[in-house]
Amino acid sequence: MEAAHEFTMWALFARATITVKLVMIMLIAASVWCWAVIIDKTIQYRKARAEADVFDRAFWSGEPLDGLFDTIGADPEGASEKIFAAGMLEWRRSHRQDGGLIAGATAxxxxxxxxxxxxxxxxxxxxxxxxxxxxxxxxxVGLFGTVWGIMNAFIEIAEAQTTNLAVVAPGIAEALLATGLGLLAAIPAVIYYNKLSSDSDGIVSGYEAFADEFATILSRQLDS
Incomplete structure (x- = not known):
């Protein structure tokens, strides 16, 4: 009888119907998946910023661009280096054997x-x-689990023919746990989606700014 009145998370889960249990398992799995993505992206973005800072220092150090390209190679690992390598490869391919440039090199x-x-x-x-x-x-999804759980709770109440709180509360508590898990999964997902999207846009904007600056340098060399 004591077990029927336990309100721990595990006890609520154990008493839930199979449908509500499946909903809860789905929400827990979704939450774990979200946190895995959040941690992975946070590490990836931090690494991307660090790589960009290192490359920017090398790019603006005054070293000749051909020398820098020879140092990093045609297939580097860093994102900024890849963008630089893409530009330099096309720059070199655009030179004819006589030293002149093929038309449309800048584009x-x-x-x-x-x-x-x-x-x-x-x-x-x-x-x-x-x-x-x-x-x-x-x-x-959590709300669906709650609605299903409350529906079954009312069926049990009708079968017991009593509105005693001891009978009503466990079923409703089990149902509301599904909504709680849904919010637990959704709130961090929304917050970090907005943050990581902003971080990603900022990193890409940095790449675009570098590409514009690099293109300007090459254009200046073409004009001279």
Whole structure:
């Protein structure tokens, strides 16, 4: 009889119907998935900023661009380095054997860097739709579990033919646990989706600013 009146999280879960249990398990799994994405993206963005800072210092150190490109190679790991390498590769390919430039070099260099930026932007945003989806749907999934649980609680009340709080409370508490888990999954997902989206946009804006500055330098060399 004591077990029937326990209100620990585990006791509430154990007493719930199979449908409500499945809802709770889904919400817990979604929450764990969201936190995995949050931690992964936080580490990834921190690493991307650090790589960009290191490359910016090297780029503006006064070292010749050809020397810097030879140092990092044609297939570097850092995102800023990849954008720089894309521009430099197209720059070198645009030179004819006689030293002249093939027409349209500037446009091709810009497109090469834009493609590299698009690939990095897609990599940065990968996983964020998970947070958006969980943030938007988890409360409704939890509400479904609550409605189902309360429906069964009222059926039990009708069968017991009593409105005694000791009979009513456990079923309602089990049902409300589903809503609580839905909010527990959704709130961090929404908060971190907005934060990480903003961080991602800021990093990509930095890449675009660098590409514009680099294109200006190359254009200046073309004019001279």
């Amino acid at each position: 091709r260099i810009d497109r090469s860097m834009d493609v590299a930026i698009s690939k990095e932007a897609a990599r940065l945003k990968k996983g964020l739709p998970v947070l958006a989806t969980v943030g938007a749907t988890a409360p409704f």
